Amino acid sequence: MTPVAPAVSGAMIRDLLLCERKAALDIPGEPSLRDPVSAFTRMLWREGLQRRHPGVCGEDEIELIFASERCTDIYAIIAKRTDWPLSSYGIKSIAKACGFEWEDVDPGGANSIEWYDRFVETGDGALRNRIVAYNRDDVIASQVVRDALEELETTGVIASFRRPAI
Template structure:
């Protein structure tokens, strides 16, 4: 028999006491399937990862302590899967967490790409900078950190002053990668940008800066800043179930100057243009040829004083700050879906301000790259 989803409750929080701690588990959605409640975690991932299993096991553990019969499931890129996680290791994990929280020393960060959506991101980065923690060096994860610490490289400065051959020997990376790690450490130590490869930027009287926000469901906000001689104009377009007019508005806007480059950051924005090009059966070849990916250019040509080469971190090295403070891309994604439901203008205003600043951050980074180009 086909599964029947009968009821949906958006976001739910479950609390319980355990071993002197208050456990708080959060589900993105609680639904009813054939009369049984199922707590769902939404993840934008192609496959089930270890961290998903741990989160689900924690959720299931909290339900068992509360004596509730709720199943758990994952929604991966919109596709629902019921899961049966093993909760045996959760007491051990909780006792380690308890130890960390009761220690007078905060736990050391262990950076990975998942950090960008973590609420402690800024705290962890600040902690790592203050302590010269070697995981601040892009390319140093938990394993390499352990190996380097064992060999006496305790701080970023130790790595910055080291011989790459020693880094290669202790971490097992090849010499090329070891040289990059040492240069990366030097960049963090001195807060300097280092050019490593020549590059060229297009020259044009007019320029566009483009950034997309995506909601958890199929809603997109396409933001574009047009830089003209003495003026900048920002426009945004919301592509929802009825996306045709907004898409046309976007195309018209970026074609005011049909030869002007369109700067963006990483592959996602390009994919969105391709997606709506396909949906609208519009040929976006010429438009795509105008896209200039600043992320690709930066990682090929520079070593920067950042842990992550995200637009946020890179733009902040130029002194750029977002008016929305620590509001993140992840929060913008959640907020866009919330706005879709509520149509609350305050929520939209925050997302738009955030997106406009993303576009301005791109413009600032591009200006900084121009300066570097001149000095190369």
């Protein structure tokens, strides 16, 4: 199989992953925490990704995605409203403390970029499957964190929380 150059490159994905904060959907919260033009969207335009990759999506599509009332920055809620006995407030740390385990033994944004670049070079289906599993796990982890925040708001505790080993 001869790999075909994708419309989205590993460099573009790397730029997206280097964003300080990521948006997530369906997090309950008050309007003061909602940012209609999220940090993620501003980063996209600041780095010029849409201009460099106009075939991926247009300005109207970006606005439609991030203008939704359902779009809330999870990090802002975690940082402003909660306190965790963790060294990081990133999605991986919080989701793991809430009982989620990634399928991959070495998950991470930088790793997924390398897997993607290697997949583009080789067409190796195993790498594609690893990327898909990693992305699926990130979506599930976001849901786990969302559910944990909702449980914390509703009951005052997160039943699945596991204090990290020292």
